[in-house]
Amino acid sequence: MTAEPLSDFSRLCVHTITTKGWELEEAVEHYAEAGVSGITVWRQWLEGRNPAGVGQRIRAAGLEVVSLCRGGFYPALEEKSREEAVEDNKRAIEDAAALGSPLVVLVCGAVPGQSLVESRKQITDGIAATLPLAESLGVKLAIEPLHPMYADDRSAINSLATANDVCDQLNHPLVGIAFDVYHLWWDPDLEEQTRRTAEANRLFAYHVCDWMTPTTDLLNDRGLMGEGCIDLRGIRALVEKNGFGGMIEVEVFSNRWWEKPTAEFLEAIQQSYLNHT
Protein backbone atom coordinates (compact mmCIF):
# COMPACT_ATOMS: atom_id res chain seq x y z
CA MET A 1 0.00 0.00 0.00
CA THR A 2 1.53 3.30 -1.03
CA ALA A 3 0.08 6.80 -1.32
CA GLU A 4 0.16 8.93 -4.47
CA PRO A 5 2.86 11.62 -4.37
CA LEU A 6 1.72 14.97 -3.04
CA SER A 7 1.59 17.42 -5.94
CA ASP A 8 1.15 20.76 -4.21
CA PHE A 9 1.58 22.41 -0.82
CA SER A 10 -2.08 22.69 0.12
CA ARG A 11 -1.57 20.24 3.01
CA LEU A 12 1.96 21.29 3.97
CA CYS A 13 2.31 22.61 7.51
CA VAL A 14 5.65 23.42 9.13
CA HIS A 15 6.41 23.57 12.86
CA THR A 16 8.15 26.75 14.00
CA ILE A 17 10.73 24.61 15.79
CA THR A 18 11.66 22.97 12.50
CA THR A 19 12.80 26.34 11.16
CA LYS A 20 14.05 27.46 14.52
CA GLY A 21 16.51 29.93 13.02
CA TRP A 22 13.51 32.17 12.36
CA GLU A 23 11.54 34.31 14.77
CA LEU A 24 7.79 33.94 14.47
CA GLU A 25 7.39 36.90 12.12
CA GLU A 26 10.13 35.65 9.81
CA ALA A 27 8.69 32.15 9.78
CA VAL A 28 5.24 33.46 8.85
CA GLU A 29 6.66 35.60 6.07
CA HIS A 30 8.89 32.89 4.60
CA TYR A 31 6.27 30.15 4.85
CA ALA A 32 3.70 32.32 3.11
CA GLU A 33 6.15 33.31 0.39
CA ALA A 34 7.05 29.68 -0.22
CA GLY A 35 3.42 28.61 -0.48
CA VAL A 36 3.35 26.62 2.76
CA SER A 37 -0.27 26.34 3.90
CA GLY A 38 -0.13 25.78 7.62
CA ILE A 39 1.91 26.60 10.69
CA THR A 40 2.18 24.84 14.02
CA VAL A 41 3.36 27.32 16.61
CA TRP A 42 5.60 26.16 19.43
CA ARG A 43 4.92 27.99 22.66
CA GLN A 44 8.39 29.55 22.86
CA TRP A 45 7.44 31.52 19.73
CA LEU A 46 4.60 33.16 21.65
CA GLU A 47 6.87 34.46 24.38
CA GLY A 48 6.60 38.23 24.67
CA ARG A 49 3.88 38.27 22.01
CA ASN A 50 0.14 38.59 22.12
CA PRO A 51 -1.33 35.25 20.94
CA ALA A 52 -4.39 36.91 19.40
CA GLY A 53 -2.15 39.29 17.46
CA VAL A 54 0.05 36.42 16.32
CA GLY A 55 -3.03 34.56 15.10
CA GLN A 56 -4.20 37.61 13.11
CA ARG A 57 -0.79 38.01 11.53
CA ILE A 58 -0.69 34.34 10.54
CA ARG A 59 -4.12 34.42 8.96
CA ALA A 60 -3.42 37.75 7.26
CA ALA A 61 -0.45 36.08 5.60
CA GLY A 62 -2.80 33.41 4.25
CA LEU A 63 -1.64 30.66 6.57
CA GLU A 64 -3.71 28.35 8.73
CA VAL A 65 -2.88 27.84 12.42
CA VAL A 66 -2.80 24.06 12.68
CA SER A 67 -1.82 23.56 16.29
CA LEU A 68 -0.08 24.88 19.35
CA CYS A 69 2.84 22.76 20.49
CA ARG A 70 3.03 21.69 23.27
CA GLY A 71 1.22 21.07 26.49
CA GLY A 72 1.59 18.00 28.65
CA PHE A 73 4.24 16.93 31.18
CA TYR A 74 1.58 16.11 33.76
CA PRO A 75 3.35 13.51 35.92
CA ALA A 76 5.44 14.56 38.89
CA LEU A 77 6.33 13.10 42.26
CA GLU A 78 4.86 16.05 44.16
CA GLU A 79 1.19 16.95 44.02
CA LYS A 80 2.09 20.63 43.89
CA SER A 81 4.10 20.08 40.70
CA ARG A 82 1.19 18.21 39.16
CA GLU A 83 -1.11 21.11 39.99
CA GLU A 84 1.33 23.53 38.40
CA ALA A 85 1.38 21.34 35.29
CA VAL A 86 -2.40 21.54 35.10
CA GLU A 87 -2.23 25.35 35.41
CA ASP A 88 0.39 25.51 32.69
CA ASN A 89 -1.79 23.37 30.44
CA LYS A 90 -4.71 25.69 31.06
CA ARG A 91 -2.54 28.59 29.90
CA ALA A 92 -1.66 26.62 26.77
CA ILE A 93 -5.35 26.04 26.07
CA GLU A 94 -6.12 29.73 26.57
CA ASP A 95 -3.23 30.70 24.32
CA ALA A 96 -4.43 28.25 21.67
CA ALA A 97 -7.90 29.78 21.78
CA ALA A 98 -6.51 33.31 21.49
CA LEU A 99 -4.18 32.26 18.68
CA GLY A 100 -7.08 30.62 16.86
CA SER A 101 -5.47 27.20 17.05
CA PRO A 102 -8.01 24.39 17.10
CA LEU A 103 -5.59 22.04 18.85
CA VAL A 104 -2.97 21.71 21.57
CA VAL A 105 -0.46 18.88 21.11
CA LEU A 106 0.40 17.03 24.34
CA VAL A 107 3.78 15.53 25.12
CA CYS A 108 2.43 13.83 28.17
CA GLY A 109 5.46 13.43 30.42
CA ALA A 110 7.08 10.78 32.60
CA VAL A 111 9.17 10.72 35.75
CA PRO A 112 12.32 8.55 35.77
CA GLY A 113 11.79 5.80 38.31
CA GLN A 114 8.05 6.32 38.71
CA SER A 115 6.11 3.45 37.18
CA LEU A 116 4.66 4.13 33.77
CA VAL A 117 1.30 2.92 35.02
CA GLU A 118 1.31 5.60 37.73
CA SER A 119 2.47 8.23 35.25
CA ARG A 120 -0.34 7.31 32.90
CA LYS A 121 -2.82 7.71 35.72
CA GLN A 122 -1.43 11.18 36.44
CA ILE A 123 -1.60 12.03 32.74
CA THR A 124 -5.21 10.96 32.55
CA ASP A 125 -6.08 12.97 35.66
CA GLY A 126 -4.16 15.98 34.36
CA ILE A 127 -5.96 16.00 31.03
CA ALA A 128 -9.30 15.53 32.77
CA ALA A 129 -8.61 18.56 34.96
CA THR A 130 -8.24 20.77 31.87
CA LEU A 131 -11.22 19.44 29.96
CA PRO A 132 -13.82 21.90 31.27
CA LEU A 133 -11.67 24.81 30.05
CA ALA A 134 -10.91 23.09 26.73
CA GLU A 135 -14.63 22.54 26.30
CA SER A 136 -15.57 26.11 27.07
CA LEU A 137 -13.00 27.39 24.57
CA GLY A 138 -13.55 24.66 21.97
CA VAL A 139 -9.91 23.60 21.91
CA LYS A 140 -8.98 20.00 21.07
CA LEU A 141 -6.23 18.13 22.93
CA ALA A 142 -4.06 15.67 21.03
CA ILE A 143 -2.05 13.08 22.94
CA GLU A 144 1.14 12.41 21.00
CA PRO A 145 2.42 8.92 21.72
CA LEU A 146 6.23 9.14 21.89
CA HIS A 147 8.79 6.54 20.86
CA PRO A 148 9.66 4.11 23.68
CA MET A 149 13.13 5.65 23.86
CA TYR A 150 11.43 8.61 25.55
CA ALA A 151 9.64 6.53 28.19
CA ASP A 152 12.06 7.59 30.92
CA ASP A 153 11.32 11.30 31.18
CA ARG A 154 9.20 12.50 28.24
CA SER A 155 6.16 10.33 27.92
CA ALA A 156 4.65 7.28 29.52
CA ILE A 157 2.48 6.93 26.42
CA ASN A 158 4.65 5.03 23.96
CA SER A 159 2.35 3.43 21.45
CA LEU A 160 -0.82 4.18 19.56
CA ALA A 161 -2.52 1.44 21.59
CA THR A 162 -1.71 3.12 24.89
CA ALA A 163 -2.78 6.52 23.55
CA ASN A 164 -6.06 4.98 22.46
CA ASP A 165 -6.50 3.39 25.89
CA VAL A 166 -6.09 6.76 27.60
CA CYS A 167 -8.47 8.38 25.11
CA ASP A 168 -11.02 5.63 25.77
CA GLN A 169 -10.77 6.30 29.45
CA LEU A 170 -11.26 10.07 29.05
CA ASN A 171 -13.97 9.40 26.48
CA HIS A 172 -14.39 12.98 25.28
CA PRO A 173 -14.75 14.25 21.70
CA LEU A 174 -12.08 16.92 22.30
CA VAL A 175 -9.43 14.36 23.29
CA GLY A 176 -7.61 12.63 20.46
CA ILE A 177 -4.22 11.71 19.07
CA ALA A 178 -1.33 13.34 17.21
CA PHE A 179 0.20 10.61 15.02
CA ASP A 180 3.91 11.15 14.42
CA VAL A 181 5.62 8.70 12.07
CA TYR A 182 8.92 9.07 13.95
CA HIS A 183 7.41 7.66 17.12
CA LEU A 184 5.17 5.01 15.59
CA TRP A 185 6.71 3.63 12.39
CA TRP A 186 8.16 0.49 14.04
CA ASP A 187 4.91 -0.61 15.74
CA PRO A 188 3.65 -4.03 14.59
CA ASP A 189 0.11 -3.00 15.58
CA LEU A 190 0.10 0.20 13.55
CA GLU A 191 -2.55 -0.85 11.07
CA GLU A 192 -5.01 -2.11 13.66
CA GLN A 193 -4.42 0.82 16.01
CA THR A 194 -4.71 3.41 13.24
CA ARG A 195 -8.08 1.94 12.35
CA ARG A 196 -9.09 2.09 16.01
CA THR A 197 -7.94 5.74 16.19
CA ALA A 198 -9.89 6.72 13.10
CA GLU A 199 -13.04 4.83 14.06
CA ALA A 200 -13.11 6.78 17.32
CA ASN A 201 -12.77 10.05 15.34
CA ARG A 202 -9.61 10.95 17.17
CA LEU A 203 -6.92 11.09 14.48
CA PHE A 204 -6.37 14.81 15.07
CA ALA A 205 -2.90 15.45 13.61
CA TYR A 206 -0.22 13.88 11.44
CA HIS A 207 3.49 14.67 11.85
CA VAL A 208 6.28 13.62 9.49
CA CYS A 209 10.07 13.43 9.42
CA ASP A 210 12.38 10.41 9.02
CA TRP A 211 14.49 7.99 11.07
CA MET A 212 18.25 8.20 10.41
CA THR A 213 20.60 5.20 10.36
CA PRO A 214 22.62 5.63 12.45
CA THR A 215 20.81 8.02 14.78
CA THR A 216 23.51 9.92 16.64
CA ASP A 217 21.33 11.85 19.10
CA LEU A 218 18.11 10.74 20.75
CA LEU A 219 16.50 14.16 20.41
CA ASN A 220 17.96 16.15 17.57
CA ASP A 221 19.01 13.77 14.83
CA ARG A 222 15.77 13.33 12.97
CA GLY A 223 15.92 13.08 9.21
CA LEU A 224 14.16 15.05 6.57
CA MET A 225 11.62 12.90 4.77
CA GLY A 226 13.45 10.52 2.41
CA GLU A 227 16.71 10.62 4.34
CA GLY A 228 15.82 7.66 6.54
CA CYS A 229 14.06 4.33 6.64
CA ILE A 230 10.43 5.22 7.39
CA ASP A 231 7.92 4.06 4.79
CA LEU A 232 6.34 7.51 4.58
CA ARG A 233 4.00 6.85 1.67
CA GLY A 234 2.94 3.53 3.14
CA ILE A 235 2.01 5.13 6.44
CA ARG A 236 0.30 8.08 4.72
CA ALA A 237 -1.72 5.60 2.66
CA LEU A 238 -2.72 3.93 5.93
CA VAL A 239 -3.96 7.12 7.61
CA GLU A 240 -5.66 8.31 4.41
CA LYS A 241 -7.39 4.96 3.92
CA ASN A 242 -8.75 5.59 7.40
CA GLY A 243 -10.15 8.96 6.37
CA PHE A 244 -7.40 11.38 7.37
CA GLY A 245 -7.17 14.29 4.95
CA GLY A 246 -5.70 16.96 7.20
CA MET A 247 -2.46 18.85 7.27
CA ILE A 248 0.85 17.02 6.95
CA GLU A 249 3.06 18.65 9.57
CA VAL A 250 6.82 18.70 9.12
CA GLU A 251 8.45 18.44 12.53
CA VAL A 252 12.19 17.88 12.16
CA PHE A 253 14.61 18.30 15.06
CA SER A 254 18.03 18.18 13.45
CA ASN A 255 21.28 19.72 14.59
CA ARG A 256 22.62 18.88 11.15
CA TRP A 257 19.91 20.84 9.33
CA TRP A 258 19.80 23.61 11.92
CA GLU A 259 23.44 24.39 11.09
CA LYS A 260 22.45 25.34 7.53
CA PRO A 261 20.73 28.56 6.45
CA THR A 262 17.05 28.28 7.37
CA ALA A 263 15.86 29.27 3.89
CA GLU A 264 17.86 26.41 2.41
CA PHE A 265 16.25 24.04 4.92
CA LEU A 266 12.73 25.20 4.01
CA GLU A 267 13.51 24.61 0.34
CA ALA A 268 14.75 21.09 1.16
CA ILE A 269 11.59 20.47 3.20
CA GLN A 270 9.42 21.38 0.24
CA GLN A 271 11.40 19.15 -2.13
CA SER A 272 11.29 16.21 0.24
CA TYR A 273 7.59 16.83 0.81
CA LEU A 274 6.92 16.37 -2.91
CA ASN A 275 9.45 13.62 -3.54
CA HIS A 276 9.29 11.42 -0.47
CA THR A 277 6.33 12.17 1.79
Added chain:
Amino acid sequence: MTAEPLSDFSRLCVHTITTKGWELEEAVEHYAEAGVSGITVWRQWLEGRNPAGVGQRIRAAGLEVVSLCRGGFYPALEEKSREEAVEDNKRAIEDAAALGSPLVVLVCGAVPGQSLVESRKQITDGIAATLPLAESLGVKLAIEPLHPMYADDRSAINSLATANDVCDQLNHPLVGIAFDVYHLWWDPDLEEQTRRTAEANRLFAYHVCDWMTPTTDLLNDRGLMGEGCIDLRGIRALVEKNGFGGMIEVEVFSNRWWEKPTAEFLEAIQQSYLNHT
Protein backbone atom coordinates in the same frame (compact mmCIF):
# COMPACT_ATOMS: atom_id res chain seq x y z
CA MET B 1 5.70 -6.54 43.29
CA THR B 2 9.38 -6.52 44.13
CA ALA B 3 11.98 -9.26 44.40
CA GLU B 4 14.11 -9.97 47.48
CA PRO B 5 17.67 -8.62 47.17
CA LEU B 6 20.21 -11.08 45.80
CA SER B 7 22.51 -12.11 48.62
CA ASP B 8 25.29 -13.95 46.80
CA PHE B 9 26.80 -14.34 43.36
CA SER B 10 25.50 -17.82 42.58
CA ARG B 11 23.36 -16.45 39.76
CA LEU B 12 25.69 -13.68 38.59
CA CYS B 13 26.88 -14.01 35.00
CA VAL B 14 28.92 -11.36 33.19
CA HIS B 15 29.20 -10.83 29.44
CA THR B 16 32.75 -10.59 28.13
CA ILE B 17 31.79 -7.42 26.27
CA THR B 18 30.82 -5.80 29.57
CA THR B 19 34.42 -6.09 30.75
CA LYS B 20 35.79 -5.52 27.29
CA GLY B 21 39.12 -4.26 28.60
CA TRP B 22 39.96 -7.90 29.34
CA GLU B 23 41.00 -10.64 26.97
CA LEU B 24 39.13 -13.90 27.44
CA GLU B 25 41.78 -15.42 29.72
CA GLU B 26 41.87 -12.33 31.94
CA ALA B 27 38.09 -12.20 32.15
CA VAL B 28 37.92 -15.86 33.20
CA GLU B 29 40.59 -15.36 35.84
CA HIS B 30 39.10 -12.17 37.28
CA TYR B 31 35.51 -13.44 37.24
CA ALA B 32 36.53 -16.62 39.05
CA GLU B 33 38.56 -14.69 41.60
CA ALA B 34 35.64 -12.37 42.28
CA GLY B 35 33.18 -15.22 42.74
CA VAL B 36 31.19 -14.57 39.57
CA SER B 37 29.40 -17.78 38.61
CA GLY B 38 28.77 -17.54 34.89
CA ILE B 39 30.20 -16.10 31.73
CA THR B 40 28.56 -15.25 28.43
CA VAL B 41 31.18 -15.28 25.72
CA TRP B 42 30.91 -12.85 22.84
CA ARG B 43 32.15 -14.31 19.58
CA GLN B 44 34.99 -11.81 19.20
CA TRP B 45 36.53 -13.39 22.30
CA LEU B 46 36.77 -16.71 20.44
CA GLU B 47 38.77 -15.25 17.56
CA GLY B 48 42.07 -17.08 17.18
CA ARG B 49 41.12 -19.46 19.96
CA ASN B 50 39.86 -23.02 20.02
CA PRO B 51 36.28 -22.96 21.37
CA ALA B 52 36.61 -26.37 23.02
CA GLY B 53 39.78 -25.27 24.78
CA VAL B 54 38.12 -22.04 25.90
CA GLY B 55 35.23 -24.02 27.31
CA GLN B 56 37.59 -26.28 29.26
CA ARG B 57 39.45 -23.30 30.66
CA ILE B 58 36.21 -21.67 31.76
CA ARG B 59 34.94 -24.79 33.49
CA ALA B 60 38.35 -25.48 35.05
CA ALA B 61 38.11 -22.02 36.62
CA GLY B 62 34.79 -23.02 38.17
CA LEU B 63 32.64 -20.90 35.88
CA GLU B 64 29.58 -21.90 33.90
CA VAL B 65 29.30 -21.03 30.20
CA VAL B 66 25.88 -19.41 30.04
CA SER B 67 25.64 -18.45 26.38
CA LEU B 68 27.42 -17.49 23.22
CA CYS B 69 26.62 -14.01 22.02
CA ARG B 70 25.62 -13.46 19.28
CA GLY B 71 24.15 -14.95 16.14
CA GLY B 72 21.40 -13.43 14.08
CA PHE B 73 21.39 -10.65 11.45
CA TYR B 74 19.45 -12.82 9.03
CA PRO B 75 17.68 -10.20 6.86
CA ALA B 76 19.36 -8.80 3.78
CA LEU B 77 18.23 -7.48 0.42
CA GLU B 78 20.23 -10.12 -1.52
CA GLU B 79 19.53 -13.83 -1.24
CA LYS B 80 23.28 -14.51 -1.26
CA SER B 81 23.75 -12.37 1.86
CA ARG B 82 20.93 -14.19 3.60
CA GLU B 83 22.58 -17.51 2.78
CA GLU B 84 25.87 -16.22 4.18
CA ALA B 85 24.06 -15.18 7.34
CA VAL B 86 22.68 -18.71 7.72
CA GLU B 87 26.20 -20.12 7.27
CA ASP B 88 27.55 -17.73 9.87
CA ASN B 89 24.81 -18.75 12.29
CA LYS B 90 25.70 -22.39 11.73
CA ARG B 91 29.29 -21.58 12.68
CA ALA B 92 28.00 -19.87 15.83
CA ILE B 93 25.99 -22.97 16.73
CA GLU B 94 29.02 -25.21 16.16
CA ASP B 95 31.20 -22.90 18.24
CA ALA B 96 28.61 -22.91 21.01
CA ALA B 97 28.56 -26.70 21.01
CA ALA B 98 32.36 -26.88 21.13
CA LEU B 99 32.48 -24.24 23.85
CA GLY B 100 29.90 -26.16 25.86
CA SER B 101 27.43 -23.29 25.70
CA PRO B 102 23.82 -24.44 25.85
CA LEU B 103 22.59 -21.33 24.06
CA VAL B 104 23.24 -18.88 21.25
CA VAL B 105 21.71 -15.41 21.66
CA LEU B 106 20.24 -13.98 18.46
CA VAL B 107 20.20 -10.30 17.56
CA CYS B 108 17.95 -10.93 14.64
CA GLY B 109 18.74 -8.07 12.27
CA ALA B 110 16.89 -5.58 10.09
CA VAL B 111 17.53 -3.72 6.84
CA PRO B 112 16.85 0.02 6.73
CA GLY B 113 14.02 0.61 4.29
CA GLN B 114 12.94 -3.03 4.08
CA SER B 115 9.59 -3.57 5.77
CA LEU B 116 9.78 -5.07 9.23
CA VAL B 117 7.24 -7.67 8.17
CA GLU B 118 9.56 -8.86 5.39
CA SER B 119 12.55 -8.80 7.74
CA ARG B 120 10.65 -10.91 10.25
CA LYS B 121 9.87 -13.42 7.52
CA GLN B 122 13.59 -13.60 6.63
CA ILE B 123 14.46 -13.99 10.32
CA THR B 124 12.00 -16.85 10.70
CA ASP B 125 13.33 -18.56 7.59
CA GLY B 126 16.93 -18.00 8.70
CA ILE B 127 16.38 -19.55 12.11
CA ALA B 128 14.48 -22.45 10.55
CA ALA B 129 17.44 -23.13 8.23
CA THR B 130 19.75 -23.60 11.22
CA LEU B 131 17.39 -25.72 13.31
CA PRO B 132 18.51 -29.15 12.06
CA LEU B 133 22.08 -28.34 13.08
CA ALA B 134 21.01 -26.86 16.41
CA GLU B 135 18.98 -29.99 17.01
CA SER B 136 21.82 -32.36 16.18
CA LEU B 137 24.15 -30.45 18.53
CA GLY B 138 21.56 -29.76 21.22
CA VAL B 139 22.09 -25.99 21.18
CA LYS B 140 19.25 -23.65 22.07
CA LEU B 141 18.58 -20.43 20.14
CA ALA B 142 17.31 -17.37 22.01
CA ILE B 143 15.68 -14.52 20.09
CA GLU B 144 16.49 -11.29 21.89
CA PRO B 145 13.80 -8.71 21.22
CA LEU B 146 15.55 -5.35 20.87
CA HIS B 147 14.28 -1.92 21.86
CA PRO B 148 12.30 -0.21 19.08
CA MET B 149 15.11 2.33 18.69
CA TYR B 150 17.03 -0.50 16.97
CA ALA B 151 14.28 -1.35 14.50
CA ASP B 152 16.10 0.33 11.62
CA ASP B 153 19.17 -1.88 11.29
CA ARG B 154 19.54 -4.23 14.28
CA SER B 155 16.32 -6.08 14.83
CA ALA B 156 12.85 -6.25 13.38
CA ILE B 157 11.77 -7.99 16.58
CA ASN B 158 11.06 -5.15 19.00
CA SER B 159 8.78 -6.52 21.65
CA LEU B 160 8.25 -9.64 23.67
CA ALA B 161 4.96 -10.14 21.82
CA THR B 162 6.67 -10.19 18.43
CA ALA B 163 9.39 -12.52 19.71
CA ASN B 164 6.70 -14.84 21.00
CA ASP B 165 4.90 -14.68 17.65
CA VAL B 166 8.07 -15.75 15.83
CA CYS B 167 8.67 -18.53 18.36
CA ASP B 168 5.10 -19.72 17.92
CA GLN B 169 5.64 -19.89 14.20
CA LEU B 170 8.88 -21.87 14.53
CA ASN B 171 7.28 -23.99 17.25
CA HIS B 172 10.43 -25.80 18.33
CA PRO B 173 11.62 -26.55 21.89
CA LEU B 174 15.11 -25.23 21.09
CA VAL B 175 13.81 -21.79 20.05
CA GLY B 176 13.12 -19.34 22.85
CA ILE B 177 13.73 -15.82 24.09
CA ALA B 178 16.49 -13.81 25.77
CA PHE B 179 14.74 -11.24 27.96
CA ASP B 180 16.78 -8.05 28.37
CA VAL B 181 15.35 -5.42 30.71
CA TYR B 182 16.95 -2.62 28.66
CA HIS B 183 14.90 -3.51 25.61
CA LEU B 184 11.65 -4.41 27.32
CA TRP B 185 11.18 -2.34 30.49
CA TRP B 186 8.84 0.22 28.88
CA ASP B 187 6.43 -2.34 27.36
CA PRO B 188 2.85 -2.05 28.67
CA ASP B 189 2.28 -5.73 27.82
CA LEU B 190 5.29 -6.98 29.75
CA GLU B 191 3.36 -8.88 32.36
CA GLU B 192 1.09 -10.68 29.95
CA GLN B 193 3.89 -11.43 27.48
CA THR B 194 6.24 -12.68 30.20
CA ARG B 195 3.57 -15.13 31.28
CA ARG B 196 3.13 -16.22 27.66
CA THR B 197 6.92 -16.69 27.32
CA ALA B 198 7.14 -18.77 30.47
CA GLU B 199 4.10 -20.87 29.72
CA ALA B 200 5.68 -21.83 26.41
CA ASN B 201 8.90 -22.84 28.27
CA ARG B 202 10.93 -20.37 26.27
CA LEU B 203 12.29 -17.90 28.82
CA PHE B 204 15.88 -18.94 28.09
CA ALA B 205 17.95 -16.00 29.37
CA TYR B 206 17.71 -12.84 31.45
CA HIS B 207 19.93 -9.79 30.85
CA VAL B 208 20.22 -6.76 33.11
CA CYS B 209 21.62 -3.22 33.00
CA ASP B 210 19.84 0.14 33.36
CA TRP B 211 18.40 2.99 31.29
CA MET B 212 20.16 6.34 31.78
CA THR B 213 18.40 9.72 31.82
CA PRO B 214 19.52 11.31 29.62
CA THR B 215 20.84 8.62 27.30
CA THR B 216 23.59 10.24 25.26
CA ASP B 217 24.34 7.39 22.86
CA LEU B 218 21.94 4.87 21.38
CA LEU B 219 24.40 1.99 21.70
CA ASN B 220 26.96 2.59 24.41
CA ASP B 221 25.34 4.61 27.16
CA ARG B 222 23.71 1.90 29.20
CA GLY B 223 23.70 2.26 32.93
CA LEU B 224 24.90 -0.09 35.60
CA MET B 225 22.00 -1.47 37.59
CA GLY B 226 20.69 1.25 39.91
CA GLU B 227 22.02 4.13 37.84
CA GLY B 228 18.88 4.47 35.79
CA CYS B 229 15.10 4.24 35.85
CA ILE B 230 14.39 0.55 35.26
CA ASP B 231 12.41 -1.19 38.00
CA LEU B 232 14.92 -4.04 38.19
CA ARG B 233 13.50 -5.81 41.22
CA GLY B 234 9.98 -5.45 39.92
CA ILE B 235 10.90 -7.06 36.62
CA ARG B 236 12.95 -9.78 38.31
CA ALA B 237 9.97 -10.54 40.53
CA LEU B 238 7.90 -10.85 37.38
CA VAL B 239 10.21 -13.35 35.66
CA GLU B 240 10.76 -15.29 38.89
CA LYS B 241 7.02 -15.45 39.57
CA ASN B 242 6.87 -17.08 36.15
CA GLY B 243 9.39 -19.70 37.13
CA PHE B 244 12.68 -18.24 35.94
CA GLY B 245 15.54 -19.12 38.26
CA GLY B 246 18.49 -19.00 35.86
CA MET B 247 21.53 -16.79 35.58
CA ILE B 248 21.24 -13.02 35.79
CA GLU B 249 23.50 -11.76 33.04
CA VAL B 250 25.09 -8.34 33.30
CA GLU B 251 25.37 -6.85 29.83
CA VAL B 252 26.40 -3.21 30.04
CA PHE B 253 27.67 -1.27 27.02
CA SER B 254 29.04 1.95 28.45
CA ASN B 255 31.72 4.24 27.10
CA ARG B 256 31.65 5.91 30.51
CA TRP B 257 32.42 2.70 32.40
CA TRP B 258 34.79 1.39 29.75
CA GLU B 259 37.02 4.39 30.38
CA LYS B 260 37.64 3.22 33.94
CA PRO B 261 39.92 0.35 35.01
CA THR B 262 38.11 -2.91 34.28
CA ALA B 263 38.69 -4.31 37.77
CA GLU B 264 36.97 -1.26 39.24
CA PHE B 265 34.04 -1.82 36.89
CA LEU B 266 33.70 -5.47 37.93
CA GLU B 267 33.63 -4.41 41.56
CA ALA B 268 30.91 -1.87 40.80
CA ILE B 269 28.95 -4.55 38.94
CA GLN B 270 29.03 -6.80 41.97
CA GLN B 271 27.92 -4.01 44.29
CA SER B 272 25.07 -2.98 42.04
CA TYR B 273 24.11 -6.63 41.62
CA LEU B 274 23.58 -6.92 45.38
CA ASN B 275 22.15 -3.47 45.98
CA HIS B 276 19.93 -2.81 42.98
CA THR B 277 19.29 -5.87 40.82
